[in-house]
């Protein structure tokens with residue numbers, strides 16, 4: 001089989017490989033001939049080269065997981081995440097602080113030409129509005145100081161899912177400018193609603209009309225494989241000039257909102273109690 005994506009015998013790390021998009025990403029990378037190392041806090045049934053039980057809320061667990069992988073890492077796929085039915089600080093830890101700590105621990109293992117892709121969300125698509133605040137959190141030097149920032153600013157992070165994804169997007173764009181100096185690219189995807197085990201939690205947290213509106217204009221949810229494909233592309237040899245990019249994978253939602261064809265704020269306003 002041709003190896004146009006360049007994954008044959010590459011050592012790759014996938015977080016969140018237990019289910020959903022992470023599982024689909026790991027599966028695709030196995031099919032492409034990569035040596036796949038998985039990290040999750042739940043066991044993974046795929047035939048991986050290695051698996052380490054890592055809880056992204058726990059810095060020591062992250063360090064132990066990275067030590068277990070050891071050696072060279074050619075690509076990192078940050079797929080693990082938590083929805084905001086979980087405690088605010090847990091969401092911040094998994095979706096940003098732990099993801100960042102893991103990434104920073106893996107970067108020294110990455111040779112020139114390596115790449116990192118993380119899953120953010122269209123929920124973070126409003127990142128422009130609070131740029132200065134997110135840059136402040138992104139500028140904290142490590143997990144612990146980042147956590148202190150979150151504890152001191154709980155009033156800002158009430159909607160922890162949206163906030164964590166916005167910070168992830170801004171940190172990705174900031175890191176694109178610095179990591180490329182050592183030959184490592186970093187990007188993130190912004191998925192729209194996707195049929196994974198996380199969906200029932202979103203349906204608990206938001207009215208159906210809002211979730212359906214986020215699936216406009218395509219009018220259906222994505223499959224996990226439709227989210228894995230763009231992640232695999234971003235870290236591949238077909239994307240060597242793509243860097244620091246928040247990449248919507250949303251069936252046209254971002255384009256529709258940006259051009260005023262989808263009026264999400266109107267919908268949200270219409271649902272706000274008087």
Ligand SMILES: NC(=O)c1ccc[n+]([C@@H]2O[C@H](COP(=O)([O-])OP(=O)(O)OC[C@H]3O[C@@H](n4cnc5c(N)ncnc54)[C@H](O)[C@@H]3O)[C@@H](O)[C@H]2O)c1
Pocket residue numbers: 015016017018019020021022039040041042054055056057079080081082083094119120121122190191192193194195196197198199202
């Ligand atoms: N499903 C959607 O509609 C949707 C939309 C936009 C973005 N996302 C994002 O996509 C990513 C993948 O989510 P999914 O939809 O596949 O859901 P999912 O629940 O199937 O996958 C999440 C994965 O993260 C792992 N995980 C959770 N907490 C962890 C922790 N503390 N330590 C280690 N691993 C942990 C879970 O075990 C699971 O394997 C997440 O970042 C999510 O925020 C999902």
